[in-house]
Every structure is written in structure tokens, then in C-alpha cells.
Amino acid sequence: MARALSKLGYCSRSKAFGLIRGGHVRLNGNLTRNPESPVHIGRDQIEVDGISVQAGTLIYFVMNKRRGVVTTASDEKGRETVYGYLEKDTPWVGPVGRLDKASEGLLLLTNDSEWAAKITAPETHLDKTYHVQIGIRAQEEMLESLVKGVRTKTGEVFRVKSARKLRGGEKNSWIEMTLDEGKNRQIRRIFEALGIEVLRLVRVAIGNIVLGELAKGKMRRLTPEEKTGLDRLLEIVEGRASRTSRRAWTPAPRLEQP
Template structure:
């Protein structure tokens, strides 16, 4: 009985012979169609698309050597073949074929989906903000207060579109320079030539605006020894009208002369002084200050002939020792120091344009 029991144990599944050399348990399980579990020494640790279905060739897998920490591996194509790189000739032929395929076709215009895109021009508040009237919200408040008009009509609604090149925009009745125009006032010192460039190398007006991106030019002239207001701008039409006799823009000067002066000097200047090139008349004359025989007189006239004030007073018998232009139309010198350049405000530009019907 004991010998038969030991025979069963050795033939069918006794624990004593599980790892024996003659054990055929694995073969029996394989023969029954069930997959056997790999033994520890047969287990592989390389995973992912680069894993080999046949198991590692050595004791450790490729991923085990690099580990999962080594990062993902490049996927190898099935069958072990690599895709051939495309040649430059192939890429060139492909590009030419695509170009020929779409040659001659009309450009597709995508629909404008955002509101107001089909309208032309710019929003009015944006134009005003760019012209220097404050933020867009501040410009919207100007519109709400009915202070803005376009082409003679007061704007009452927000979002109105205008063409800065064609439409006339005004704020409080003054024209807005909606384009990229620049306007400056310079207190010209004595000894500066009224030109933008001087071939003789003397100091000129251009020396004060060398850092400007756009080209500026002066409005009118002042002789070299005369000080005071001179305007610089890139607005050609405005500069032309400000100096044209038709519009009669007035200029005011302070002249230092030596007296005594007669009571009727002002009347003589207003009635007209005969000069070599015709009569010259002053629009206004008054004595500003007197210190002994030294007088400071103010002369206003709308003419722009060369040295007109000096010639008039000299012809009347009172040569000018010093001359300063204190205003050009609505632009006054104020407390602007000699040699200082300042940008005109929007209100001043509007007043200049109103002066010449712009």
C-alpha cells in the first residue's frame, strides 16, 4: 500500500517532485491548451511599443536597463523596417503640384462676423482720442454732451463712423485735426535764421526740430534779429492760408524805440506809411511802457512783408532797437521762454483753423 501511494505522488502531483528534473507538469498544462504562467526568471520587464514579443535576449529587458525613467522609446515600425526619408525633389514636385492645382482660383472672402465690420471708417470716439481729446471714454462724454459735430451736424449717438480724410469733425465749434498733423510754437531767439536748413551753417529753425519723425516747415518768417512766436507744422494748407493776405491773420509786435514820440504817431501808422513797395498800414498801435526817452510800443498788423514793422517805424522817424512778435493770430507768446518749443493744444489748433476758414 505504501509503495502504490508513493507511485501516485511521483506521477500525478506530489509536492516532493514538483521541481524535480523528471517532472512533466508544464508539458501537461501546455498540452491542455491553457497558457502557463512564466517563471520568475522568464518574466520580462520591457514594456511599450518597442517591446519584443519573444522576450529579452538577456537576463534583463531593454526597458529594464533604461527603465521607465529613461523616457519613452521611439516606436519601431512593424517588421523592423524604417520609412525612407522623402527627397527634396519629391517635396518640390509636391509643392509644384499643389500650386498648379490652386492656380487661377479666386480668393475666398471670409464673411465678416463681428458687428459693424461691413461699415467703413473709424469710430468717432477713436478719432477724437487719437487727436488728443482724452481717453475714449472722455470722448464719449463729449458726444453725450452734444459738443461734437460731423459735417455740420451734431452727433447724438455713440459709435458713429467717420472718414478722417474726408469728414469735417468739430468740437465746440473748432475743427479737429484728425490726421497725423503736428503743430508747434517756437519762441525764436535773436540770431536764429528763419529757415529749416542753412547752407552757411548758422543756427536755424531746423535745429529745434531735428528729432521729429515728420518733416516740419515754418509758417511765415521773422528776420534774424527779431524774436518771438513762429509756428512750425506739417499741415500745408493751414500754413498757406495763415500767410495769405486774403485771410488777414493779425500779428502783434512789441518794439523798443527812443522818443519822445508825437501824439499822432498811432494815427499816422493806421493811416498808412509810404514805403518803397507801397503803403503799409497798422491795425492797432499803443504805448505799453515809457522809461524816460525809452518807449515800448505795441503794433498790430495783418501784413507779412519783409521787415514791415521795422520799415514802418523807421520811415516814421523812430528806428527799432529791439523787436519781439508776441502773437500770431490766436497763438500768444505768454510765458514761453526764449528758445523753447511747445506743442499747440487742440483748442489752439482749432482756433487757428477757424481763423482761416478750415
């Protein structure tokens, strides 16, 4: 039974042991507390808390990625990856977007590739919020420039949706920045253009999903409410993007035939 739940993508085998022994699982309508109960996937009916578990169950995790950890499945340089933090027998999941090695915080993982693509699509403009420690005392003028736009050495102009100071001292500050576009290393490139050192970069939210008190290196499943809330946000921003696209398109003038 425990192995079947893992193979179906519902949870890791160790998590399945706890669910089964805790009386959350039924096999063909009968409560079972034996993780070793034989199961024929595709023929037997498995339910967890009254919900049927089918092959191809989609799963959604949120992780608090540690600094220094990469998001690839394996690394040719032998660096630590986020996959080392997954419980044994966790079904395959992939990161939704990436956090670079030096960054930390909220990382979504899922086996729902279509959902992941919606979140990372440039046209989605889903809010992503970061707490950034910089090596100067943040001034209001600098925060305003982040919103107005900063030109990099390559000529690109990067803007953030909002920026505000959280706290700080004489030599460094923590600021909160919200982005609604997903350009590569955008925050680091902005501060590089300004000649400001980034000391720490922590993603704390994607849409309605917040990091909260999740410990570093730990992960949990998205709650049904979180998943539904994010899906609704995606519908809203997708609809907004579609309307903007239609407004931006202007048909060519019709030429009168002589």
C-alpha cells in the same frame, strides 16, 4: 514703438519714450510701457490717449524764436537755425511764414502745408501782434500816423491795424502793433521811413495763439483748443475776404444789339 510714433509724425522719439512709459500708449488695444516694443506701421493699431495715430499725422508747434536765429533749414553762412532747437527725431516741420534774423517771438511750425498757406495768404488778413521797442519816446501823434499810413522811400504806403504805447522812458518806448497784412519787413520799413530805430521786435500773437510764458528757444504743441480756435478765425477771415472780393467785382454793362 517710440521710433514708430516719431516716423508717423506724432512726436519726437524722446517725447515718445515719456508717453509710452507714462502709460499713454496702446498697441492693438493693449497698454504698453516698453518704448522698444516692435511695431509694424500700417498693420498694427497705435493709440495715444485713446486717439488713433495714423500715417501722415499732422502736427502743429509754436516756438519762441530767439533773436539772431534764422528760420531756414540750413544756412550757407553757418548761422544758427530754428531747426537746431527741435528735439532729435522730431518729424519734418516747416515755419509758417518767417521772422527775420533780428526779430524774435512766436513762430508756428507744421507739416500741414495747406494750413500754413491759409495763415500766410495776403488775402486772409489774420491779425498778428508785435511788441516793438523803439529808440524814441512814443508820442500819440506818431502812433496815429502808424494807423493812418506811412509812405516809404519807394512810394509804398504801409498801415497797421492798431498801435498803442505799452511803456517807456525818456529815450525809448515799447509799443504794441497789430498788423492784418503780411508785407515783407513791414514794421522795420515803417520805422525806417520815419527815421526811428527799432531796438527789439517781438511777435507775441498770431490770431488767438499767444506767446505767453513760453521760454526763449523752447517749443510746444498747439493745444486742440488753440488749433480749433485758429481754424475758426481762418474761416471767418476767409469768408470776409470772399464777400469783399464779390463786392469789388462789377459785371460789364450789357450792350444792346442794334
